[in-house]
Amino acid sequence: MFPASFDYRVAESIDEAISLYQSADGEARYLAGGHSLIPAMKLRLARPSRLIDIRPIEQLRYIRVGDDGAVHIGSLTTHAEIAASDVIAQHAPLLAQAAKVIGDVQVRNMGTIGGSLAHNDPGADYPAAVLALEATITVQGPNGTRRIAAADFLKDMYETALEPGEIIVDVAVPSYSGWKSTYVKFFHPASRYAVVGVAILANADGNQVQDIRIAYNGVASCAFRDTAAENVLKGTTVTDTAIAEAANAALNGVDALSDHFASAEFRKHIGRVYLKRALQGLFAG
């Protein structure tokens, strides 16, 4: 397995990366963790003429609380770093819960949050989490810097709001200190991508729910918030009946993916069962 030939360049700064992008003949791609891009290149499904390695850009590798009170995560932060971060554990544990179940140890040590979001694989684990967390994604490109809400950023299967030459630089998550959260995943035994992933984030006093966000990845071509399920529970007291109602309300009308491992019907079934169980776990006591 080896890719078509390409020009390999290393960028030391964001500006250098962008200028390398602009000066490329043909298609240039940024290389971060490489866990989606390199296999695609080896299969020759992707054949960039230039690969710009942005991994040396240290300024994109951080986790900190900003002046705005939000948690800021540099795009080159690895899944393993997110899974282990105290800051994230305090303010946005949902992100760590998702990061912990990405791929395997090697993938988590190499893969980055920016790379994963830019790729927007339907089976990736971060998309549901950033939708539930209402994260803001900052990108930088030839035309300057843009801040994009996660819901606007994730467009469709392998499709995002990124314009040519733009790099994700920062993922900002408001602090949800004190909220309950969980991410549960039914994964494919070969790829370990999510066949169904459910992220839940709830502001609740015991079983009294003020606000709740439920987002899925894996089920459909792009991650999405399931507002019908959220509405069943928002502002109510969670009971077994309410959980069952929410699970029944979930995924209705969703155009689910289908393959021989999991049909659309089965994916939705699993999506509802996993939601039910995740809610039961979250409001167990």
Next chain:
Amino acid sequence: MTTYVGKPVRRVEDHRFITGRGRYVDDIKLPGMVYAYIVRSPYAHAKIVSIDTSQASTAPGVIAVLTGKDLEADGIGGLPCGWQVNFRDGTQMKEPRHPVIAVDKVRHVGEPVAVIIAETREQAKDAAELLTIEYEELPAVVDPQKAVEDGAPLVHDDAPRNLAFDWEIGDKAKTEAAFQEADRIVELELENQRLVPNAIEPRAAIGDYNPGTDHTTLYTTSQNPHLIRLLLCAFVMGLPEHKVRVVSPDVGGGFGSKIFHYNEEVIVTWAARKLKRPVKWTAERSESFVSDRHGRDHRTKVQLALKNDGTFLGLKVQTYANLGAYLSTFAPAIPTYLYGTLLQGVYTTPAIYCEVYGVFTHTVPVDAYRGAGRPEATYLLERIVDLAARELNMDPADIRKKNFIPPFDGIEQPGYQTQVALQYDSGNYEAALNRLLEMANYSEWRRKQQELRSQGRYIGLGLAAYIEACGIAPSAVVGALGARAGLYDSATVRVHPTGKVSVYVGVHAHGQGHETTFAQIVADKLGIALEDVEIVHGDTAEIPFGMGTYGSRSLAVGGSAMVRALDKILEKATKIAAHLLEAPESDLEFREGKWYVKGTEKSISFPEVALAAYVPHNYPPDLEPGLEAESFYDPKNFTFPFGAHLAVVEVDPETGEVKLLDYYAVDDFGNVVNPLVVEGQVHGGIVQGVGQALYEEARYDENGQLLTGTFLEYAMPRADEFPMFKVDHTVTPCPHNPLGAKGAGETGTIAATAAVANAVADALQPFGVKHVPMPMTPQRVWTAIQASQQVS
């Protein structure tokens, strides 16, 4: 007296492997070497209308673009099949030409269509994209049952109904009669799904030709270099065997897939001779999926006739075996003589009849894969036995005990003659099951199962009592059954003047640990240290003609050859020792590496005798100098390891997820040389068997495209899916080989698939689910529950 045999000696070869010092085919770089890239068919069935090589041949670095027509013009033949299985009516097996490179038609996705040779492998692959091949796509058939229907697309025009052969074994009339008198008949239709072997090292080959000496060398990832040389020289290329050397160096796993003579071995040898430069080809993983021979792929209907007390009366089996597009080297033997002959299992079933249809389809050729026929036989037998137990409301352990063949050691009691041709050598099946039930605390698990069911949790216990035929094989027997090769093996023991020993063996190690286990036997036998012995294998220029490693034959057959050669060494060495000690041979005793004159401390050591053999100044007058001996060993029978495994699973009925909670294995391999190596074999085998039960599947769509052609879709078992296994042994020695050893390489795979399948069915008994097709993915389990709920 043993210092090494029976001890868990750590593998001496591991240091080399884990420090990256192994030397695999792809590690070999020869001066002036160029690289082959093989352009493969994207279609399952198509006419090749035209191949335009003009652009590719002028691409940077390209030395040659070769097609099937070039190969035929050079007089290269098709790939031979090594086993002939005829039709029941005596008609010869249909054996269509198996082209090395397709000429007018392609018959499976992945079939070679052209070869690009370039200075680098990247250039070769890039140039391949410039090759213009015009295909005319034709309808394909992938399912062996559909392939025999009227009007199905034909894979080969000269094989009507896509049949290569149909075959039967057993007594049909007797079996029909048994079914007439039965209290009940239990039946099941099952699929033993197709698997991709997926050895960790992809296949690779290098052709090298020296025009000065007219010598040709083929380096290849093979389990049996001499067989490859024979087939390549005598059947495909017409080369003189004494001018051809085949080297199979370190090989990273085979599981059967590296037994066969492959297209690429011919391609690199031919190209190297043509271009007078070494030519290397290394499979990309995606190529492995569509060019390594696949395994299994049976559709079977099985019926068991029995009395209401659980006594088996008769067994009927009908199988459609998918052979793929061409007959691979041993393909016809796998679903016949390595399958139908195992249907006696460990039971006294008095009447058995089995018929098998060998079917061509537009898929990758199918051949031996770890277990090869025996897992298929064990799966259907153990599934139908479990189903019978359920219908009779008997415990699965009890119905097995009721039907076990009684113990026999093959010495005091004769071997057991089955209804399906084989004679088992020795066995004590109930002892293995009893040990298993005790080790696993089976009754406690049953109690726990009931308790958990009342809490809405569903665990299942799955037993598999298996037998396998290995140590293949008596040459005359397999010859009578259609084998076109003998299945003896060989060893040369060369004692060096200092008493160090090199042993050249015809069998081949590609993960089995022969360099350790064979050395243990040598060291004990000669009374020398383990590090004074080296086991050499894999190079036809060094080793005697041997048949290689597969079918768990290395120790039972190759090891026996080595023991015979060691006996010859000791016989001669004793003569030398007697001369030097000035005592008659009858007065000597050999222990711990020294010959003693009985009753005295007067002795001479093995190295001293070795030196005398090479510096024969004071030497027996009629004895030749030197200390070297060779032996060829043709086994008297197969060996028949057996055992019983228990899988414990928990099934989540709401999602269909299956978790393997615990796994127990009791195996009987006869005498064990190295329990650590054997335990490793058992562990690996279990994982592979569970892989088939729960995860793995080579799945084609109806157009013959492989849907599971990468590791993103083809699920291999992973360490985190497994509990620690609990394994133990019983010991019933093989009565007919000098080591008393049976084979240990395949039993885990043979037993585990059936055990896990039985466990899942057992867990789902409260839902009325009789059977879940493999791999038992969550969706399949859930669907089975849904279907059953709708019925009830």
